[in-house]
Amino acid sequence: MPRDIGVGVVSLGWMGRLHSRGYRGIREHFPELDARVRLVSACDTVPATREAAVGEMGFARAVEDYRALIEDPEVDVVSICSPNFLHREVALAAAAAGKPFWIEKPMGVNAAQSRDIALAAEQAGLITSVGFNYRHTPAIEKAREVIRAGRLGRLYHVRCWLIADYAASPDGPLTWRDSRTTGGSGVIGDLMSHGVDLVQYLVGRVESVMANTGQFITERPIPAKVGVGHSGYELSDEKGPVENEDYLGMLARLDGGIPASFEASRVAVGPRAEYVVEVYGSEGSLRWNFEFMNDLELCLGRGNEFPGYTRVMAGANFPHFSRFQPSPGTSMGYDDMKTIEAAQFIESVLTGRQIAPSVADCWSAAEVNEAALRSAALGIWQPVPEVSGLLTYDA
Ligand SMILES: NC(=O)c1ccc[n+]([C@@H]2O[C@H](COP(=O)([O-])OP(=O)(O)OC[C@H]3O[C@@H](n4cnc5c(N)ncnc54)[C@H](O)[C@@H]3O)[C@@H](O)[C@H]2O)c1
Numbered sequence: 001m002p003r004d005i006g007v008g009v010v011s012l013g014w015m016g017r018l019h020s021r022g023y024r025g026i027r028e029h030f031p032e033l034d035a036r037v038r039l040v041s042a043c044d045t046v047p048a049t050r051e052a053a054v055g056e057m058g059f060a061r062a063v064e065d066y067r068a069l070i071e072d073p074e075v076d077v078v079s080i081c082s083p084n085f086l087h088r089e090v091a092l093a094a095a096a097a098g099k100p101f102w103i104e105k106p107m108g109v110n111a112a113q114s115r116d117i118a119l120a121a122e123q124a125g126l127i128t129s130v131g132f133n134y135r136h137t138p139a140i141e142k143a144r145e146v147i148r149a150g151r152l153g154r155l156y157h158v159r160c161w162l163i164a165d166y167a168a169s170p171d172g173p174l175t176w177r178d179s180r181t182t183g184g185s186g187v188i189g190d191l192m193s194h195g196v197d198l199v200q201y202l203v204g205r206v207e208s209v210m211a212n213t214g215q216f217i218t219e220r221p222i223p224a225k226v227g228v229g230h231s232g233y234e235l236s237d238e239k240g241p242v243e244n245e246d247y248l249g250m251l252a253r254l255d256g257g258i259p260a261s262f263e264a265s266r267v268a269v270g271p272r273a274e275y276v277v278e279v280y281g282s283e284g285s286l287r288w289n290f291e292f293m294n295d296l297e298l299c300l301g302r303g304n305e306f307p308g309y310t311r312v313m314a315g316a317n318f319p320h321f322s323r324f325q326p327s328p329g330t331s332m333g334y335d336d337m338k339t340i341e342a343a344q345f346i347e348s349v350l351t352g353r354q355i356a357p358s359v360a361d362c363w364s365a366a367e368v369n370e371a372a373l374r375s376a377a378l379g380i381w382q383p384v385p386e387v388s389g390l391l392t393y394d395a
Pocket residue numbers: 010011012013014015016043044045046049064066081082083084086104105106107131132133190227228229230
């Protein structure tokens with residue numbers, strides 16, 4: 001692959017804009033890649049967004065139909081940032097055209113769609129990337145180093161929760177996320193896919209689950225004007241049904257029989273985006289909370305003079321940190337995780353080595369999510385089917 005890479009971004013909502021900024025940041029933060037990434041084409045169905053793509057975001061052109069973007073000879077790689085129901089058809093078109101793609105989680109509206117996407121990429125021999133951005137946080141990468149070096153001793157158990165308030169208000173808009181057809185599952189696909197990936201990345205595969213779901217808000221106002229991400233919506237007086245779950249509680253067994261618990265909510269009043277993972281071992285423990293993403297809480301060794309957690313702030317000794325900040329304790333942000341993800345995608349494309357989170361990783365998380373839904377419906381433990389393909393979480 002030449003070092004000049006033309007990029008196409010399908011859908012310029014929250015994530016599409018973030019992917020675009022990620023690509024723009026590669027040259028500055030990862031100069032050694034010597035990658036000349038050009039924003040060639042953007043696709044969105046909203047005319048004002050297409051105008052902004054060219055006028056403000058630096059794309060050479062913008063199109064209404066994703067097929068025109070994928071067929072564009074100057075587009076070498078594709079970002080797929082559409083609502084979930086479009087993931088499969090766009091990804092299959094990119095795979096058919098032989099173009100590597102970076103797709104947002106949860107990769108389709110169910111595990112069958114995730115599987116189709118993963119197999120199409122595998123059969124086409126493509127490099128891929130998935131929006132598992134929390135993996136790239138310096139504190140998470142450091143946590144993984146600590147765990148893999150055996151410094152927590154024998155791993156006893158794991159806790160992970162993703163408790164958010166983005167849908168806490170019953171007066172919030174009905175969006176594509178609330179429909180089984182356009183979103184698939186609710187908080188399970190939206191947040192728990194991240195939690196599953198984090199735990200698989202840090203500790204190991206989720207092998208079986210026992211889950212319980214809850215839905216508390218059953219209808220919402222239909223928007224008169226659509227926003228970006230979770231904000232900017234204008235509401236009408238009409239209401240429509242919410243079709244998927246607001247809450248998930250889940251027990252799990254990880255590889256090696258390690259017990260774990262997971263929880264996710266999109267309707268909590270209090271926590272804003274409290275995404276936490278805790279790993280407990282015989283010789284120590286660690287905890288990371290996205291709301292304080294630059295910190296790692298760490299306790300290494302028993303019987304210390306000052307037992308208990310110490311808060312360690314990210315600095316140059318944490319992976320990726322000094323690419324963004326020259327001084328310890330100076331915070332990195334959400335966008336930086338996506339710049340790292342963009343760079344890992346482009347490095348994977350340039351080298352032919354899958355460094356970025358892969359479609360197999362996302363299919364694997366989708367199988368956990370679907371096992372959770374099955375378990376909640378049946379009231380019994382469910383095994384999680386294994387997936388094929390190149391997994392990077394255990395690499
Ligand atoms: N990695 C993360 O942390 C993270 C965070 C948020 C969202 N996501 C994922 O990113 C994806 C997009 O979410 P979002 O929050 O950016 O959504 P959004 O609602 O902000 O944006 C969706 C965009 O898709 C466009 N669109 C709709 N139909 C289209 C079509 N037929 N062709 C082209 N564009 C079309 C809309 O006009 C809009 O610009 C979802 O899969 C979501 O799960 C990931």
